[in-house]
Amino acid sequence: MADSRVTEVRVRAERRALLNPPSFSTRTVPARIFVVVEVHRADGTVGEGFTPCNAEGSRVVVAAVDELLRDVVVGEDSWDVERLWAAMYQKVLLHGRVGSVMRALSAIDIALWDANARSVGLPLWKLLGGHAQTVPAYASGGYYFEGKDASGLADEMESYVQAGFRAVKMKVGRGDLRSEEARIAAVRERVGPDVLVMLDANNAWADVVTAQRMMAMFEKYDPYWIEEPFSPDDKRSHAALAARTSVPVATGEIEAGRWAHLELLGQGSAQILQTDA
Ligand SMILES: [Mg+2]
Known part of the structure; x- marks a missing residue:
């Protein structure tokens, strides 16, 4: 069985300016900003997760990975997703639960799932038991x-x-x-x-x-x-x-x-x- 230990968690912010900034009811959006997390495993598999941060402040999300969450995951088995979610959630109770820290937690969670799916050569929807080939979209x-x-x-x-x-x-x-x-x-x-x-x-x-x-x-x-x-x-x-x-x-x-x-x-x-x- 492939070595599924997490060896590294990388995080970065990606900002893309919008040439023609659209407006919602209450705000205008000059750029789309995402924080991207990579989970690296001992077998070389890399999983990716991301979360949108539609305001300046992506550094808060990056800091949550750097200072609070990475240490919970590195060295652990990437298949223990639910246990790691609970451990991350417990660690950030005072900082998280909703907002930037929860978004950071979520990006790591997604990256863990993605790494596991890639390691067995399946799309994640299939690993999770999905079966439809198409879904309605709007x-x-x-x-x-x-x-x-x-x-x-x-x-x-x-x-x-x-x-x-x-x-x-x-x-x-x-x-x-x-x-x-x-x-x-x-x-x-x-x-x-x-x-x-x-x-x-x-x-x-x-x-x-x-x-x-x-x-x-x-x-x-x-x-x-x-x-x-x-x-x-x-x-x-x-x-x-x-x-x-x-x-x-x-x-x-x-x-x-x-x-x-x-x-x-x-x-x-x-x-x-x-x-x-
Ligand atoms: Mg909406």
Whole structure:
């Protein structure tokens, strides 16, 4: 059997400036920044994991690997993934649980899984017991750009449908009620009734009343879900909105850990979880 001891954990940040920076409801994104972790094994296998850091601050994630997490993993058997996850989690309880340190932990976890899959010549989805050769996908876009109007947005969404997607996602929540409605109306009219249209608010709204008014206006365009309407920690408002709109509430992409996701479901804060590995 191949020697599966971890001999080294390397970490680096990669930054790619975006030539045409897009905007969400609440921020503009000048660059995409990822922290990349490599797990090296004694048999020469290298696994890779990564985590996005969509703000300056990737050095915090890198430091978490350097100062807190590497020592937990080096010298251990890469197949002990669950034990190593628990050991890392326990070590960083005061620093981690959510945010940069948890992201660092996750990148190492992914790199361990990747190394193990590579060492036996299998794609990870197969090692984990997956069986489907294809999965449904949606096209995620619909960002705000200077000078991009509702018809430009509809052009973009139509291009995804022409590329074969049966579901498309657009941003909402940057503008006022009327301008947002005009964007959604233009998209629905262009893609027709059978394409799923998802809405992503990226934590745009601060109160249930505002969100409820928006959703009451948007419902007639049959959105498939409303994503991250509020701050991720405001689970009560997610639950309140879910009770007041017929559109399913989706969230979870910047939530961390199985316990927080259980809470989301238990409180009725989300009907659709968008957990990010
Ligand atoms: Mg999102």
